[in-house]
Amino acid sequence: MRLELKDMRHVYARGTTFEVEALRGVSVTVEPGEVLGIVGGMGSGKSTLVQHMNLLLTPTSGEVLVDGVDATTLKRSDLRRRVGLALQFPEAALFAPTVGEDVAFAPRRLGLDEGEVRARVRDSLEALGAGHLSGRSPFALSGGEKRRVAVAGVLAMGPEVLVLDEPTAGLDPAMREDLLGLIRGLKAAGISVVLVSHDLEEVAEATDRVYVMERGAVRAVGTPAEVFYRVADLAPATVQTVLALGEAHRGVGRPVRFRETLAALRTVAGN
Amino acid sequence: MHALDPRAKILATAGLVLGLFLVDSIAGFLVVAVAVAALLAASGIPTGVFLRILRPVAFIVALTVLFQVLFSREGATLVEWGPLEIHAGGLRLGLFLGLRILLLVSAAGLLTATTAPVALADGIEDLLSPLERLRFPAHEVAMMMTIALRFIPTLGEEAEKITKAQAARGADFSQGGPLRRALALVPVLVPLTVGTFRRADELAEAMESRGYRGGEGRTRYRELRFRARDALALVVTQLILLVGVLA
Numbered sequence: 001m002r003l004e005l006k007d008m009r010h011v012y013a014r015g016t017t018f019e020v021e022a023l024r025g026v027s028v029t030v031e032p033g034e035v036l037g038i039v040g041g042m043g044s045g046k047s048t049l050v051q052h053m054n055l056l057l058t059p060t061s062g063e064v065l066v067d068g069v070d071a072t073t074l075k076r077s078d079l080r081r082r083v084g085l086a087l088q089f090p091e092a093a094l095f096a097p098t099v100g101e102d103v104a105f106a107p108r109r110l111g112l113d114e115g116e117v118r119a120r121v122r123d124s125l126e127a128l129g130a131g132h133l134s135g136r137s138p139f140a141l142s143g144g145e146k147r148r149v150a151v152a153g154v155l156a157m158g159p160e161v162l163v164l165d166e167p168t169a170g171l172d173p174a175m176r177e178d179l180l181g182l183i184r185g186l187k188a189a190g191i192s193v194v195l196v197s198h199d200l201e202e203v204a205e206a207t208d209r210v211y212v213m214e215r216g217a218v219r220a221v222g223t224p225a226e227v228f229y230r231v232a233d234l235a236p237a238t239v240q241t242v243l244a245l246g247e248a249h250r251g252v253g254r255p256v257r258f259r260e261t262l263a264a265l266r267t268v269a270g271n
Numbered sequence: 272m273h274a275l276d277p278r279a280k281i282l283a284t285a286g287l288v289l290g291l292f293l294v295d296s297i298a299g300f301l302v303v304a305v306a307v308a309a310l311l312a313a314s315g316i317p318t319g320v321f322l323r324i325l326r327p328v329a330f331i332v333a334l335t336v337l338f339q340v341l342f343s344r345e346g347a348t349l350v351e352w353g354p355l356e357i358h359a360g361g362l363r364l365g366l367f368l369g370l371r372i373l374l375l376v377s378a379a380g381l382l383t384a385t386t387a388p389v390a391l392a393d394g395i396e397d398l399l400s401p402l403e404r405l406r407f408p409a410h411e412v413a414m415m416m417t418i419a420l421r422f423i424p425t426l427g428e429e430a431e432k433i434t435k436a437q438a439a440r441g442a443d444f445s446q447g448g449p450l451r452r453a454l455a456l457v458p459v460l461v462p463l464t465v466g467t468f469r470r471a472d473e474l475a476e477a478m479e480s481r482g483y484r485g486g487e488g489r490t491r492y493r494e495l496r497f498r499a500r501d502a503l504a505l506v507v508t509q510l511i512l513l514v515g516v517l518a
Contacts, residue, residue, distance in 0.1 A: 051435070054439060056435050056438060056439055077441055077443070080438070080439055080440075080441055081441065084439070085439045086439075087432065087435060087436050087439065090436055092429070092432065092433060092436070092462055092466060093432075093433045093436035093437055093458070093462050094462060095457065095458045095459075095461035095462045096458075105437075105440055105441075105442075105458065106440040106441050109440065109441035109442065109443075110441060139465060153440060154439065154440060157440065157441065
């Protein structure tokens with residue numbers, strides 16, 4: 001599916017003294033089958049933006065289009081099934097007596113039969129590396145385990161687009177690797193992924209295109225190479241390394257991912 | 272009025288509440304009503320805002336008045352219409368009860384509108400502190416109130432966040448009859464409660480690591496000072512009340 005957000009404006013607490021314009025005319029497109037990154041500092045409007053993708057928030061003005069169709073005309077439960085959104089710290093919403101029951105919440109809401117529900121629970125938990133946690137209480141898990149269960153709960157809906165808001169916040173580097181693996185797997189299965197993060201390294205590794213947001217507006221958009229070599233203050237370590245070499249090693253090109261940067265530097269160093 | 276010592280305001284309001292139950296004449300109510308109106312004007316609160324405070328009670332007042340007017344059989348009969356009778360006594364009682372409720376809510380509303388929640392909690396703690404001698408945990412009660420007040424917005428945000436997360440998974444909070452809707456709240460209430468207990472634990476640890484040892488010997492950053500004008504305000508309001516009661 002192609003998801004378009006056109007000219008989005010969102011004002012919080014309109015008409016009160018706390019009024020703030022979180023989005024000031026932002027346009028973002030999620031192409032089918034791509035991994036899209038959204039980066040930006042705190043208060044740039046990233047979370048506000050992605051909450052419009054499944055209409056958890058409605059824009060003050062602007063349009064949300066799903067394959068060209070106005071999303072507000074679609075059945076809300078259908079939209080939320082097709083665009084799965086995992087908010088920041090999603091584990092705060094775990095509630096069921098067992099992990100299996102919690103992950104089954106969304107598929108059951110979809111009216112699937114028990115056999116299908118069980119299959120989905122099993123598959124999504126395994127995709128998140130949490131298959132062994134099925135019978136445990138969600139409140140007795142570690143932070144990383146809870147996170148996996150929460151994301152599995154969203155994945156179990158079988159979305160066409162999976163939106164992850166800061167999925168690795170507060171987790172260790174091993175988890176980041178697992179997450180990148182998950183994203184690769186989803187892309188291979190034809191599911192688009194929107195990755196909101198302030199971890200530039202993970203965005204550099206996993207995404208096909210990136211939007212850079214600043215204070216409620218899009219500052220730059222393009223492939224990671226196009227974007228990160230342009231916005232010098234928001235560049236992952238790989239890009240910063242290449243930029244730091246400056247004139248000395250022009251032949252390096254514009255690598256962004258770790259392996260390609262390493263390979264490019266080795267080639268140049270070999271000369 | 273906003274700057275008066277909260278203890279004076281609390282005591283004045285308490286006196287007013289007590290007095291209102293003793294007032295028993297139209298003249299008396301008029302005196303109190305004029306006094307409350309004067310206080311309202313002095314507080315600088317826009318009338319529109321104040322009326323909004325009274326709105327929730329409007330229904331109860333109307334119901335009370337109606338009930339008294341239609342079902343009381345006291346005093347001379349004024350109107351007879353089939354089974355319905357309206358007596359003078361009913362009218363009087365209905366009016367008094369209605370006025371009483373309105374004035375009570377106005378007084379309480381004035382108190383909360385002119386006193387910051389923390390000041391209120393401090394004031395209550397001070398007023399209750401003599402009870403410490405009777406082993407009543409006045410300090411702990413006040414601390415609980417302050418903490419609860421401080422966490423209302425935090426829990427509100429958390430509830431909103433959890434509701435959004437469940438809505439993103441297909442939860443629907445607007446469907447079905449009352450039982451269905453109540454059950455639909457479980458996925459929000461459970462994590463909220465668990466989160467609240469966790470927060471309480473974390474807060475307790477934070478307070479202890481910052482040296483909190485209970486109420487013994489604690490001082491306040493903002494001290495409450497009972498000044499002449501507080502005493503004056505208290506005396507004046509109570510005098511007006513006395514006039515109203517005796518009228």
